[in-house]
Amino acid sequence: MTTxxxxxxxxxxxxxxxxxxxxxxxxxxxxxxxASRRNATATEFFTGxxxxxxxxxxxxxxxxxxSAASFLGIAGAIAVYGYDGFLYSIxxxxxxxVALLLVAELLRNTGKFTMADVLSFRLKQRPxxxxxxxxxxxxxxxxxxxxxxxxxxxVALLLDVHGRLGQGIVIAAVGILMIVYVxxxxxxxxxxxxxxxxxxxxxxxxxxxTMVLAKFGFNFSDILGSAQAAVHxxxxxxxxxxxxxxxxAQYGGSPTSKINFISLALALVLGTAGLPHVLMRFYTVPxxxxxxxxxxxxxxxxxxxxxxxxxxxxxxxxxxxxxxILKAPGAQNSAAPLLAYELGGxxxxxxxxxxxxxxxxxxxxxxxxxxxxxxxxxxxxxxxxRDNVSDSEQVRVSRITAVVLxxxxxxxxxxAAEQNVAFLVALAFAVAAAANLPTILYSLYWRRFNTxxxxxxxxxxxxxxxxxxxFSPAVSGSxxxxxxxSDFAWFPLANPGIVSIPLAFILGIVGTLxxxxxxxxxxxxxxxxxxxxxxxxxxxxPH
Amino acid sequence: MPTPEEYLEIQSSPxxxxxRSKLRRFVFPMSAFFLIWYAIYVLLxxxxxxxMATKLWGNINVGLVIGLGQFVTTFVITGIYVRFANRxxxxxxxxxxxxxxxxxxxxx
Numbered sequence: 200m201t202t203x204x205x206x207x208x209x210x211x212x213x214x215x216x217x218x219x220x221x222x223x224x225x226x227x228x229x230x231x232x233x234a235s236r237r238n239a240t241a242t243e244f245f246t247g248x249x250x251x252x253x254x255x256x257x258x259x260x261x262x263x264x265x266s267a268a269s270f271l272g273i274a275g276a277i278a279v280y281g282y283d284g285f286l287y288s289i290x291x292x293x294x295x296x297v298a299l300l301l302v303a304e305l306l307r308n309t310g311k312f313t314m315a316d317v318l319s320f321r322l323k324q325r326p327x328x329x330x331x332x333x334x335x336x337x338x339x340x341x342x343x344x345x346x347x348x349x350x351x352x353x354v355a356l357l358l359d360v361h362g363r364l365g366q367g368i369v370i371a372a373v374g375i376l377m378i379v380y381v382x383x384x385x386x387x388x389x390x391x392x393x394x395x396x397x398x399x400x401x402x403x404x405x406x407x408x409t410m411v412l413a414k415f416g417f418n419f420s421d422i423l424g425s426a427q428a429a430v431h432x433x434x435x436x437x438x439x440x441x442x443x444x445x446x447x448a449q450y451g452g453s454p455t456s457k458i459n460f461i462s463l464a465l466a467l468v469l470g471t472a473g474l475p476h477v478l479m480r481f482y483t484v485p486x487x488x489x490x491x492x493x494x495x496x497x498x499x500x501x502x503x504x505x506x507x508x509x510x511x512x513x514x515x516x517x518x519x520x521x522x523x524i525l526k527a528p529g530a531q532n533s534a535a536p537l538l539a540y541e542l543g544g545x546x547x548x549x550x551x552x553x554x555x556x557x558x559x560x561x562x563x564x565x566x567x568x569x570x571x572x573x574x575x576x577x578x579x580x581x582x583x584x585r586d587n588v589s590d591s592e593q594v595r596v597s598r599i600t601a602v603v604l605x606x607x608x609x610x611x612x613x614x615a616a617e618q619n620v621a622f623l624v625a626l627a628f629a630v631a632a633a634a635n636l637p638t639i640l641y642s643l644y645w646r647r648f649n650t651x652x653x654x655x656x657x658x659x660x661x662x663x664x665x666x667x668x669x670f671s672p673a674v675s676g677s678x679x680x681x682x683x684x685s686d687f688a689w690f691p692l693a694n695p696g697i698v699s700i701p702l703a704f705i706l707g708i709v710g711t712l713x714x715x716x717x718x719x720x721x722x723x724x725x726x727x728x729x730x731x732x733x734x735x736x737x738x739x740x741p742h
Numbered sequence: 743m744p745t746p747e748e749y750l751e752i753q754s755s756p757x758x759x760x761x762r763s764k765l766r767r768f769v770f771p772m773s774a775f776f777l778i779w780y781a782i783y784v785l786l787x788x789x790x791x792x793x794m795a796t797k798l799w800g801n802i803n804v805g806l807v808i809g810l811g812q813f814v815t816t817f818v819i820t821g822i823y824v825r826f827a828n829r830x831x832x833x834x835x836x837x838x839x840x841x842x843x844x845x846x847x848x849x850x
Contacts, residue, residue, distance in 0.1 A: 420800030445795035
């Protein structure tokens with residue numbers, strides 16, 4: 200991320216941006232404090248008493264899922280690379296069908312607080328829980344780090360704060376706010392933050408889309424034409440030649456880059472249904488049917504949002520132009536904020552900037568509560584204390600974990616602020632798809648599946664993904680690597696999914712078939728009956 | 743809460759077998775369909791730039807139409823599944839719950 204900035208390119212008024220964001224913080228804090236009365240029981244703290252309706256949870260899911268990367272990143276990628284940015288959003292959307300058809304309802308009926316509840320249901324508790332919690336922590340930490348590092352770039356862009364100290368202070372403030380939301384609000388408060396943020400984000404994007412369309416007489420073809428014309432006039436090296444209406448501007452080069460793109464597409468479509476913070480959201484509703492309604496609402500909102508980003512991305516190319524976008528601090532991430540300034544001046548820019556910050560805040564809060572719940576419920580209570588732990592003790596450990604994670608996230612976020620860590624989100628999806636999804640599907644649909652298969656698949660998926668990414672061009676050996684000046688890359692793809700995802704599926708089968716262990720038939724029956732009918736499933740807490 | 747024996751009994755009952763096969767016969771082929779359709783789209787995006795760039799009307803090209811087609815199929819499949827689940831799965835699950843869990847006294 201560039202730190203160079205010319206004075207005339209700083210758009211808007213940082214004070215207005217900060218003021219509108221502060222208003223968001225005050226309102227959400229007020230709601231969080233009101234919504235969460237005690238958070239004394241584990242069910243209340245981890246699931247909000249399972250009392251959210253399907254539509255509420257669906258809005259919260261879209262708030263959890265639509266990170267700053269989807270808003271600023273995808274709009275920016277479309278503005279600068281055109282069609283290839285759109286390909287991203289399609290993977291992110293289609294992925295929800297995996298969650299809807301194969302995972303959401305059965306998971307809701309089977310589990311209690313965490314993903315590990317489902318995976319370890321009929322297998323050996325402690326090893327499977329430990330593996331599932333390790334994956335949960337890994338995915339959450341990668342995702343969290345990407346969000347915190349992104350906050351640094353956003354600070355430079357929106358608040359006009361430059362220099363390490365200023366950015367560090369803002370990242371620390373974001374981290375502390377997140378800790379407060381999670382400690383005070385638990386799942387209930389966090390969910391409300393996500394609902395408010397989703398409404399602001401999707402509403403803001405809808406308003407901007409309408410304004411862009413109105414500028415072009417509601418003729419989408421004209422927007423595309425103007426975008427392509429603006430790109431052809433760009434003076435930035437290599438941009439003018441791009442055909443932004445067809446695929447290939449970003450990934451079209453060598454055979455390797457095409458396979459890299461396919462690998463990314465695979466991780467995106469299979470990763471979503473393995474993201475622990477998405478899965479945990481299904482425990483906040485009272486029944487499987489409400490879990491289904493949640494996903495329907497999420498698909499509608501997320502789909503609409505990605506359609507908006509299509510108009511916003513091409514609109515930014517047409518109205519702002521690639522040269523101004525690429526010269527702004529934050530480069531392509533600045534496309535949406537610059538477009539907001541172009542359309543609605545200081546006020547709209549302030550609103551959109553505040554929404555972008557709210558987005559980071561809500562996503563990191565969701566990740567933190569998921570990771571801390573998994574540590575307290577799976578590792579501390581089950582693995583370390585063999586389930587001799589009271590509910591309130593679990594909540595206490597979870598709160599401590601949230602503070603520790605928050606501090607780690609702040610420290611790593613400050614260290615990573617100047618690094619190119621965009622690959623971390625793709626990495627989180629790749630780990631979720633390789634390390635979590637195979638075991639989720641096998642344990643829900645394959646009776647013979649056993650502990651050995653689960654461990655082979657989960658650790659195999661996690662280790663292969665991380666090893667491949669460490670030795671890939673994302674980390675070293677290319678001008679866009681995290682470590683530009685060393686080169687130990689031997690794996691050619693920055694996205695390891697095309698290797699690690701099939702590998703983890705195969706390891707699950709091989710591990711199962713090479714072990715003589717057969718899961719307990721009674722537990723298998725209980726899990727299957729519970730998953731499909733809801734008999735014995737966790738109920739909502741009545742008020 | 744049913745006992746382990748009751749869970750085994752429910753699992754081996756014909757009603758449960760029917761519910762499970764209804765579910766699987768819907769979600770497995772449907773998942774195969776949307777994953778293959780998505781794979782076709784991704785492969786076209788990676789290897790068929792010329793075809794995707796073919797203009798249809800104005801500046802709207804094949805790539806954009808197929809891309810928006812992915813949105814349409816996602817929304818349509820969601821709708822079909824919800825209709826199917828409401829009509830075929832929910833009543834069957836409800837019947838099984840009513841048979842083995844006649845008194846829902848633990849809810850209060």
